Amino acid sequence: MSSGQKTVTVFLTLIGGLLLVILGLYESWPLWAWAAAAVSLLTAPVLAIRFADGREEPFPAEFMPDLPVPPVERRELRISDVALPSAADDYDFLFSATVRWCPVSAPAGSPPVNASGLAVDALLARARAVTALRSPTRSSLVQHELNGVLGTMQEDSSGRVQAMALEVSLALSDRDQERLAALASVRKDEAVWEHERKFEQSRRTYLGEDVLRDTGSAVVWWLHRNDDRVDRTVKDIGLLAQLTSAANNQDVDEKFRHLVERPPEEGPGIPPIGTPAPPTGPGGAPGTAPGEAAPPTSPAGAGLGDAFAQLVHAAGLGPEDPVVSLLAGQVAGTLRYLDGDPAAEIHTRFGSSPGRPSPHVNGAGPAGPPPPAESVPF
Incomplete structure (x- = not known):
């Protein structure tokens, strides 16, 4: 019992x-x-x-030996950082997950299999079918998608195991993440630049083909921009005509030419003091003495002597006027204390010379320093 x-x-x-x-x-x-x-x-x-x-x-007990308990088959496996392709070339996802499987009863005579290998291969094939169509810039979104796709037990292609995935993780390498961020920044800058270029091109087209098509269009546009101020627009018609002709590479229309302001004409050059006066012909007309060539005229320079000559001419003084020597002496005396004697040119050209009387002011002696030994005639 x-x-x-x-x-x-x-x-x-x-x-x-x-x-x-x-x-x-x-x-x-x-x-x-x-x-x-x-x-x-x-x-x-x-x-x-x-x-x-x-x-x-x-x-009987002799016919029932104590058999060892078979080991329990482990049915979970962790895989990490498996490269899976993405929609962009050379940018792979790094896939990590816990693979769980269970064997399926096989018919008699079936060969033994590595159940864990079949399960991992089946999971990777299912994951690869999803990641190959996804952009690498959306790794976090694709990770949640894979959690749903791989969260169901499904048989592998051989029909020997059923597999599913837990704790799915999907990421990119740090270098690839930096490259994608740099490319995205460049694309954004390029899009902004392209938008600005099209905006500028549209403005040029609007101004060239609409506003400045002719002077009438420019006048109407300017009248609108100035809040219907007719008086100001009328004053600017000449300017608008010039602008329109320049924009179309044309001359100003004849009917608007009288409204265009002309720059003042430049008069003849004023010879500096000290240049011999050209001989006059009959009736005071400029000319040359008989048998003599016309004396060359020296162009106006930028020195103190030329500046003083312009001052004397503007004051209405003649070349032989004794006041010129007086003024030259006073200016040279005032400037002689500067380094380099900048008034030497004035004193040399406009000081007292033989044949030119030295002026006196109220009986005083000659104003200014004595003239040099040699003096250039005026």
């Missing part, structure tokens, strides 16, 4: 004894009934044990 059978026998004996006690108390049994119930209660389990011991075991 096994230990399980003995436990059941003891349990039934206790239950039967409790039932007999309850029944005896309820029926108020006499003493002899209690004794009979006790004897029957003790005899029943003994007979049951002896009957069970007399039966033979269907499977």
Whole structure:
């Protein structure tokens, strides 16, 4: 009799004894009934044990050896940083996940397989079909998509395992992330530049082909821009005519030419003081003496002598006027204290010379420093 059978026998004996006690108390049994119930209660389990011991075991213990418990197959595997293609060439996603699988019953005679390898290959094929169509700049969005696509147990192509993925992670390498950020910045700058270029081109087209097409269009546009101020627009017609002709590479129209302001004409050059006066012909007309060539004229320079000559001419003084020598002496005396004697040219060209009287002011001596030994004639 096994230990399980003995436990059941003891349990039934206790239950039967409790039932007999309850029944005896309820029926108020006499003493002899209690004794009979006790004897029957003790005899029943003994007979049951002896009957069970007399039966033979269907499977003797020598035919049931203790076999070792087979090891439990591990059905999870972590994979990390597996490169998967993206929609952009040379930019791969780095895929990480926990692969979980379970074997599928195989028909008799099927060869043994590496279930974990089949499961990982099936998961990577499913993930690659998704990432190959996605942009590498959307790695976080594609990661959540893969969590949904790979979150269902599906059989592999051989039909030997079912696999799914947990804790999916998808990212790009740091260098690729920097390159994509730089390319995105350049594309944005290029788009802004292209927009600005088209805007500028549109403005030039508007001004050249519409506003400045002719003077009338320019006048109407200018009248609108000046809040319908007719007086100001009328004053600017000449300027608008010039602008229109310049924009179209044409001369100003004849009917607007009288409105165009002309620059003042330059008069003849004023010869500097000290240049011999050209001889005059009959009637005071400029000319040359008979048999003499016209004297060359010296162009106006930028020195102090030329500037002083312009001052004398503007004051209306003649070349032989004694006041010129007086002024030259005073200016040279004033400037002689500067480094380099910048008034030397004035004193040399306009100082007193033989044949030119030295002026006196109120009986005083000649004003200014004495002339040099040699003096250039005026």
